[in-house]
Amino acid sequence: MAIILIGVGATIAVIAMAGLAIFTIKKNKKRKYSTVQQTEDIHLTNVLEGPRQLIKHRMCSSEAEVWPQMDTMLPEVYNLICANTFFVLHELLRIQMISLPVFWEAYEKIDNPSCSVFIIAHFINDGEEKCQGLLNMIHAGQDMQTQLLNTLNYADKCSPTLNPDSAHPDIIVSGDLKTATWTRNPQPYCDHPDRFDYWIQVMSRENFSSGCHCWVVNVAEVESHRVGVVYGSMQRRGRANACLVGFNSLSWCIRKLNNNLAVWHDKQKTELDVNKHPCRIGICLNYDAGILSFYNADNKMLLHTYYARFTEPLHAVLHMWNGSLTLEPADDN
Template identity: 40%
Template sequence: MAEFLGRARICKEDLTCPVCMDLFSEPVTLSCGHTFCQRCADGHWSSRDPGTQCTCPTCRAAFPSKPSLSRNVVLASMVCQLQTEEDARVAEGTWCCEICRHEASHRCIRCEMLLCQVHSDAHRKKKGHCLVDRTVDLNTLCCSEHGKPFELYCRWDDSLVCMVCKVAGDHEHHQLYTVEKAYMKFKNVLAREEGHLSDMQLSISTCIEELRNASNVMQNAMKQQKDGIEGKQKELHSLVDDVAAHLDRQLSDRFRFMLHQFEQQIWDLQQQMVALQESEAILKVAMQQDDTVTFLHGYKNLQDRLKSVIWVQDTLQSMAAQTETPESLDLEALIDNVKGTYFRKFYGCTPMLEVNSAHPRLLLSEDFLTATVTDLPKPYPSHADRFESHIQVLGSVGFSTGCHYWEVDLSSAERCSVGAAYASTPRKCYGPSSMLGRNPVSWCVRKAGTAISAMQDWKETVLGMAEPLQFLGLCLDYEAGTLSCYRAETMTLLHTFRTTFTKPVFPALWICWTNDSLSICPLG
């Protein structure tokens, strides 16, 4: 019996109906030798066209009349025993190979046999048999409509279908692949996608690394800037402390000198008091003198003493004027002085002049800080940046960010303009629009003798000056869009140009008369 069951297990695939692909249910055998479920055979013949003969679903053998079907008892018994054994195995929860009874590792989708690793390798070679892990629910691998295993893949619907779906279902005329072909096709697609994903991961990893590096650079830059700010803060505190100490010393020295004067005057007055008391005593003695000769003999000396009383009164009036409260220190002037120190220390620069932009009549010094107007043109080479219409020159470096402060000595120029300009300032045009302050791309303070004015795009603002302008300080704040002009000696604000800078800004000079000169003051 055990041998019989072993053979039955080996032939389990032969106990499957070729129509429904399930184990036989009421198996019947035709005269041609093929066996089917009784309901499958009846269903097959009932669906034939009227007037046609009954045929075998497998070999298409024709029968003159509908065959009389008899139950195949042997096959039915084998199916019953197999089903009983499978039910017992499921109840016991065991997974045994249906051939050798060793532990099963796989299950065949087509014949549902449990197989060990050894028999799985042999069974896998059978055409149309696909093995899966023993724990896989076969219901998920079969068509829910027909209960048949998935053997085809519909490309139109991107779905798995069974053979019945192909013949009689909704996929009859669809493009179908065998599951093996679809498997290889889509596996190759995924292999390409895997390479693409690997490339994307590599790109993302590279981008992450670059971002981390950029983040580190940014953090280092931020730390450096913070350190720089802390350094500037310390310098500012030191500057303020120095100014406060200087003011304290100046105030102390001033009041110490005045207190010394007061003490000296008090001592002098005390000496005068002693002299007055002595004169008063002598006067009283003289008034009591009855002898005329003796009185007159001492009168002259007494008169000389009394004259000193008038001098003491004049001294008292002078001292009374000096005891008034002294004038307060000029804090505004001191603040302006601090402002100048601040600008020179933190923003001060010494822009050099660009020889290629200098007008032929401008002679530049060896350090490129002084421009002097000459009688005859200099043999400068022709250059696109050179001013030809007006005696002007720009700085060699333009400012496109930050705050910058520079000073210009105007003491050797009677008529001149000092300011800033874009590189696009007209250079070859001989009209007035190429002069500093007479176009929208330049800003300047113009000096004409004692008259001072601010000019930009022909708009002139007259600046009242109590004293001749000797040194001009210019503070450019690019982001704020301001160019502030100061009397550099006192840091008195003269004028502030306001705009939005969009290009690099260059220091600019214009000089009118021969032998006049302008000089950039060295700072820092």
């Protein structure tokens, strides 16, 4: 009997200790969350101290409603810009609310928080009208799909031609320079410094160093592909990453492989979640604004957008396996 009582007592003790441990863990978690939240609040207060001082200065000299509104919404405005910095920045440039020099000054800030504070301070300093314009744009809830459709309305609808001197020997370039076809019989091309000698790729003759241009690649007749843009300075010789589209800092592409769709830049992959693979991929390049978008050309739905500061002329590029890729002009509407 004594043994049983001892056993029961031990069990109760274990349960009590476990309950105390769980209570302690929950209490510590709550305390930890509270500490993190306080740290975040303090950080936000410190980050926004400069803009708040600018707003207070404006409120002393103006009774415009925008200043108390901006003061109240400041954390929300900051967080939104910080989470979508490059999109907001490009939208502001598109609707001409900032100049190109201001755009690049903001773009080159070391991180999103610094860039966000710079944008907010710039608009506060610019006055009531510009600050109200920033709030209106944020309220409008623009998104990257809208950005694409707006860009397509004024972009140059072009159709680049292929450069046979850049074509890998396993590629046949059509007479109109629009279609690249993979072949099992290597072509007797002459040696040329522009030619890819390992990766089955071909570039366009034309390059783009300014303006806004879009074109379409018909990918319905190919098993796997990479289509995108590259700097003309990208290496052509050998099997190194420096020569493969999407695997270096000089190229951007969308790739289909094993029924998966993804975008690649500098060996960084972003998987795309699509219900059905597009038969025609549109490429929209706004060189001056640093926007490169891939979209489904059949329904104009955005697939992915890159934001970058382009420093060299860009060429269209095709990489394929077992099939054909054809360059087409983008649709007018």
